[in-house]
Amino acid sequence: xxxxxxxxxxxxxxxxxxxxxxxxxxxxxxxxxxxxxxxxxxxxxxxxxxxxxxxxxxxxxxxxxxxxxxxxxxxxxxxxxxxxxxxxxxxxxxxxxxxxxxxxxxxxxxxxxxxxxxxxxxxxxxxxxxxxxxxxxxxxxxxxxxxxxxxxxxxxxxxxxxxxxxxxxxxxxxxxxxxxxxxxxxxxxxxxxxxxxxxxxxxxxxxxxxxxxxxxxxxxxxxxxxxxxxxxxxxxxxxxxxxxxxxxxxxxxxxxxxxxxxxxxxxxxxxxxxxxxxxxxxxxxxxxxxxxxxxxxxxxxxxxxxxxxxxxxxxxxxxxxxxxxxxxxxxxxxxxxxxxxxxxxxxxxxxxxxxxxxxxxxxxxxxxxxxxxxxxxxxxxxxxxxxxxxxxxxxxxxxxxxxxxxxxxxxxxxxxxxxxxxxxxxxxxxxxxxxxxxxxxxxxxxxxxxxxxxxxxxxxxxxxxxxxxxxxxxxxxxxxxxxxxxxxxxxxxxxxxxxxxxxxxxxxxxxxxxxxx
Amino acid sequence: xxxxxxxxxxxxxxxxxxxxxxxxxxxxxxxxxxxxxxxxxxxxxxxxxxxxxxxxxxxxxxxxxxxxxxxxxxxxxxxxxxxxxxxxxxxxxxxxxxxxxxxxxxxxxxxxxxxxxxxxxxxxxxxxxxxxxxxxxxxxxxxxxxxxxxxxxxxxxxxxxxxxxxxxxxxxxxxxxxxxxxxxxxxxxxxxxxxxxxxxxxxxxxxxxxxxxxxxxxxxxxxxxxxxxxxxxxxxxxxxxxxxxxxxxxx
Numbered sequence: 001x002x003x004x005x006x007x008x009x010x011x012x013x014x015x016x017x018x019x020x021x022x023x024x025x026x027x028x029x030x031x032x033x034x035x036x037x038x039x040x041x042x043x044x045x046x047x048x049x050x051x052x053x054x055x056x057x058x059x060x061x062x063x064x065x066x067x068x069x070x071x072x073x074x075x076x077x078x079x080x081x082x083x084x085x086x087x088x089x090x091x092x093x094x095x096x097x098x099x100x101x102x103x104x105x106x107x108x109x110x111x112x113x114x115x116x117x118x119x120x121x122x123x124x125x126x127x128x129x130x131x132x133x134x135x136x137x138x139x140x141x142x143x144x145x146x147x148x149x150x151x152x153x154x155x156x157x158x159x160x161x162x163x164x165x166x167x168x169x170x171x172x173x174x175x176x177x178x179x180x181x182x183x184x185x186x187x188x189x190x191x192x193x194x195x196x197x198x199x200x201x202x203x204x205x206x207x208x209x210x211x212x213x214x215x216x217x218x219x220x221x222x223x224x225x226x227x228x229x230x231x232x233x234x235x236x237x238x239x240x241x242x243x244x245x246x247x248x249x250x251x252x253x254x255x256x257x258x259x260x261x262x263x264x265x266x267x268x269x270x271x272x273x274x275x276x277x278x279x280x281x282x283x284x285x286x287x288x289x290x291x292x293x294x295x296x297x298x299x300x301x302x303x304x305x306x307x308x309x310x311x312x313x314x315x316x317x318x319x320x321x322x323x324x325x326x327x328x329x330x331x332x333x334x335x336x337x338x339x340x341x342x343x344x345x346x347x348x349x350x351x352x353x354x355x356x357x358x359x360x361x362x363x364x365x366x367x368x369x370x371x372x373x374x375x376x377x378x379x380x381x382x383x384x385x386x387x388x389x390x391x392x393x394x395x396x397x398x399x400x401x402x403x404x405x406x407x408x409x410x411x412x413x414x415x416x417x418x419x420x421x422x423x424x425x426x427x428x429x430x431x432x433x434x435x436x437x438x439x440x441x442x443x444x445x446x447x448x449x450x451x452x453x454x455x456x457x458x459x460x461x462x463x464x465x466x467x468x469x470x471x472x473x474x475x476x477x478x479x480x481x482x483x484x485x486x487x488x489x490x491x492x493x494x495x496x497x498x499x500x501x502x503x504x505x506x507x508x509x510x511x512x513x514x515x516x517x
Numbered sequence: 518x519x520x521x522x523x524x525x526x527x528x529x530x531x532x533x534x535x536x537x538x539x540x541x542x543x544x545x546x547x548x549x550x551x552x553x554x555x556x557x558x559x560x561x562x563x564x565x566x567x568x569x570x571x572x573x574x575x576x577x578x579x580x581x582x583x584x585x586x587x588x589x590x591x592x593x594x595x596x597x598x599x600x601x602x603x604x605x606x607x608x609x610x611x612x613x614x615x616x617x618x619x620x621x622x623x624x625x626x627x628x629x630x631x632x633x634x635x636x637x638x639x640x641x642x643x644x645x646x647x648x649x650x651x652x653x654x655x656x657x658x659x660x661x662x663x664x665x666x667x668x669x670x671x672x673x674x675x676x677x678x679x680x681x682x683x684x685x686x687x688x689x690x691x692x693x694x695x696x697x698x699x700x701x702x703x704x705x706x707x708x709x710x711x712x713x714x715x716x717x718x719x720x721x722x723x724x725x726x727x728x729x730x731x732x733x734x735x736x737x738x739x740x741x742x743x744x745x746x747x748x749x750x751x752x753x754x755x756x757x758x759x760x761x762x763x764x765x766x767x768x
Contacts, residue, residue, distance in 0.1 A: 088723065101716075118733060124736070367686040385682075389707065402683075
């Protein structure tokens with residue numbers, strides 16, 4: 001059992017969080033910590049994981065009790081230090097952002113999963129058996145010999161969860177574990193967590209939105225602006241009106257800014273349905289589209305084997321056309337080739353055969369950078385995309401690299417930041433921002449260059465309800481303004497609400513298309 | 518094609534380190550040249566990655582050679598045979614000889630160590646060290662040092678791809694490639710530092726600092742024969758080095 005009693009917590013900016021929060025998690029319990037970006041859920045997860053942040057200038061006042069042993073913190077330099085090795089043997093933690101959690105000491109998925117138990121001296125035979133069991137439960141067995149650094153986003157996420165589950169902790173804390181996972185993988189992870197719970201492990205899951213389903217007896221603790229606003233059963237939480245705190249429910253369609261309806265209706269040959277604020281899907285089912293901005297003809301692509309027994313999935317005979325004004329969702333299981341397909345649109349990958357035409361430009365041997373004014377790309381892993389030392393420099397990079405003058409580049413960057421609501425953070429370092437803010441910086445970076453085609457890889461992963469709705473508005477407005485959007489996503493509700501059409505990929509082939517009804 | 522592996526990576530790494538020790542101890546250009554021609558060169562050519570290793574050696578050893586040449590070639594205090602007098606600097610035969618000897622040694626060091634590092638099966642090396650009961654932090658340091666190059670290369674590739682997606686044009690001309698290299702350097706270093714600090718806490722969260730012996734998921738590929746060979750190599754090089762230094766001191 002773990003009990004957190006927080007009087008207050010503050011990072012080095014001094015803003016108090018988690019004031020007066022008391023949380024007890026009992027063996028076998030399933031607790032969802034729900035909250036919008038900046039609500040303090042990651043801070044709470046890190047405290048449960050024994051990371052008080054004292055070495056980074058954070059101040060925590062309160063206590064943490066684990067299995068009857070209480071550690072008190074007064075926010076002074078004389079506070080006790082938690083032994084991370086001893087603590088993590090009982091409390092396992094899966095943070096956000098799978099890439100940063102790789103040990104970088106493992107060449108295969110099997111070794112990566114085994115890293116924790118091997119650190120604790122589990123004998124090799126038992127180690128291999130444990131890894132085999134967890135890999136089978138999370139459908140990772142075919143990937144055990146793959147390099148973890150070359151997995152798809154969803155496969156990597158499952159690997160990191162497997163690495164935590166294999167430690168058989170007393171308490172397992174997961175910060176947005178279902179981010180970027182397909183439906184089957186979500187069920188596999190849920191089943192693995194249930195198996196742990198049956199053995200008495202308590203599971204704490206942080207989510208930006210309330211899940212529509214959770215194990216029986218699941219409890220929700222909702223946070224807003226660093227303070228608890230709800231503590232009760234999930235079904236009560238779903239009826240508690242938490243949307244006013246920016247906490248939506250997974251599966252809800254995004255809300256679209258009513259102001260966009262006017263823009264959209266001007267371009268639509270068929271009047272849209274009567275607009276209902278907060279609920280109306282953004283798409284226009286019956287509209288006619290302009291000529292194609294994206295044309296893929298019989299595209300086939302293979303990754304180099306790189307010595308791996310099972311190389312990544314490529315593409316086989318992909319045909320796709322996306323018109324101006326259209327939003328197309330690319331859907332399919334993890335590792336089906338969605339990101340690969342998207343990276344053909346901006347020339348990061350080049351087709352082995354077939355052709356790719358974007359914005360009227362046939363992609364042949366021209367440099368990738370030359371296509372940036374036509375296609376903007378949002379990477380699945382935001383932290384791989386950000387490389388400058390201030391937010392403004394980051395967002396200005398695209399305009400400057402594509403020929404804008406310095407003043408013009410800064411102006412376009414400032415405008416893009418205003419559009420995503422980050423105008424006040426121009427001078428912050430991207431790494432100081434929250435996950436959702438970093439995601440928005442990456443999006444603003446794309447927007448500032450002004451490309452007509454947006455290729456977005458899992459744009460809603462990890463977003464809270466207000467940001468998800470803002471994104472829906474931005475995409476719809478871009479399409480209404482004559483642009484095209486191609487997004488790879490597992491967020492069915494978002495795709496159904498925003499996209500005009502979904503294509504389904506499996507093993508690098510298009511297996512079907514569904515048009516919005 | 519990658520080369521066929523004959524020896525355990527720990528044996529290979531030890532051989533590379535001992536070769537460096539011998540070059541340092543013997544300290545003669547003839548020996549350094551012999552190691553370069555009969556040791557490093559065949560190893561690079563047979564590595565299956567001759568182009569990448571050759572490029573890495575040029576990138577690392579090139580600046581070292583240049584600085585050695587400038588420093589010792591122009592400013593060698595003991596130099597008496599003046600070839601060119603430039604006023605504040607003098608090019609002397611002794612200085613050039615010294616610079617050539619130093620440069621040769623540095624080339625051998627970088628050649629031996631880079632060839633070993635870039636052909637090493639790192640997971641097998643770490644597994645062997647773990648099975649042999651080495652200190653886990655030492656294993657991590659060795660693993661990080663040897664594995665740094667591929668990690669940096671991967672991170673640099675990610676940053677470059679992100680920059681290209683935002684408009685960086687990398688042409689085929691050397692100047693364009695150099696500009697791309699400069700553009701990637703700052704974000705690469707910052708990214709690696711941030712990675713390192715985040716990874717440290719994540720390693721802790723996965724029990725990396727646990728007391729007691731660590732185990733390995735990979736099987737032990739080391740053999741008693743190779744363990745004996747490693748001990749013998751250390752003993753032979755140790756005795757030879759001691760004898761060489763004593764003889765040199767007496768002479």
